[in-house]
Amino acid sequence: KAGVTQTPRYLIKTRGQQVTLSCSPISGHRSVSWYQQTPGQGLQFLFEYFSETQRNKGNFPGRFSGRQFSNSRSEMNVSTLELGDSALYLCASRGEGETQYFGPGTRLLVL
Amino acid sequence: SQQGEEDPQALSIQEGENATMNCSYKTSINNLQWYRQNSGRGLVHLILIRSNEREKHSGRLRVTLDTSKKSSSLLITASRAADTASYFCATDFWAWDNYGQNFVFGPGTRLSVLP
Numbered sequence: 001k002a003g004v005t006q007t008p009r010y011l012i013k014t015r016g017q018q019v020t021l022s023c024s025p026i027s028g029h030r031s032v033s034w035y036q037q038t039p040g041q042g043l044q045f046l047f048e049y050f051s052e053t054q055r056n057k058g059n060f061p062g063r064f065s066g067r068q069f070s071n072s073r074s075e076m077n078v079s080t081l082e083l084g085d086s087a088l089y090l091c092a093s094r095g096e097g098e099t100q101y102f103g104p105g106t107r108l109l110v111l
Numbered sequence: 112s113q114q115g116e117e118d119p120q121a122l123s124i125q126e127g128e129n130a131t132m133n134c135s136y137k138t139s140i141n142n143l144q145w146y147r148q149n150s151g152r153g154l155v156h157l158i159l160i161r162s163n164e165r166e167k168h169s170g171r172l173r174v175t176l177d178t179s180k181k182s183s184s185l186l187i188t189a190s191r192a193a194d195t196a197s198y199f200c201a202t203d204f205w206a207w208d209n210y211g212q213n214f215v216f217g218p219g220t221r222l223s224v225l226p
Binding site: 033037043044088101 | 141142152155159201213214217218
């Protein structure tokens with residue numbers, strides 16, 4: 001099976017802009033989670049989607065949002081970007097088991 | 112507060128030596144998982160140990176779990192230069208105040224294996 005894919009891999013934006021990141025899970029996986037990774041805060045959970053519904057949510061402001069489509073692909077949107085949003089954004093998919101499988105990440109730089 | 116904490120933060124060893132990393136957590140868990148990350152790339156799942164298990168092996172990896180002490184350790188035997196990476200523990204636990212199942216990572220241990 002193909003692994004989790006994320007697009008784009010790299011992105012440069014300026015403050016105030018918005019950005020949309022995409023994640024395609026492993027075929028058959030219905031759960032997609034998103035994480036933000038920064039040197040200062042480490043890996044932090046953003047949210048989880050399951051069958052097009054947000055099932056779980058981390059402690060991030062409302063500027064961070066997401067959605068999941070009927071084919072389980074997920075998008076994450078960040079509006080009104082701030083310098084502190086510069087990070088590696090990882091998505092992970094999960095099937096019936098407990099293991100999460102991660103994509104390569106999208107590295108976002110906000111200038 | 113963070114669920115998982117690894118120590119040491121950084122570890123440097125010679126090839127062929129064993130590397131041990133520890134993880135502590137605060138609340139009851141369903142399972143604990145270890146991941147590896149190379150140079151800011153995606154995470155690779157290494158091993159999962161459930162709350163009712165005490166030890167698991169996978170190749171050169173050995174994981175222990177002590178739920179009474181809320182701690183886990185990851186042992187990599189006969190380390191290789193290719194094992195150089197960051198290692199994270201992640202706890203999977205149920206939190207009623209956040210709609211259910213939660214998955215929290217520790218800050219990680221940076222392992223350097225010198226040839």
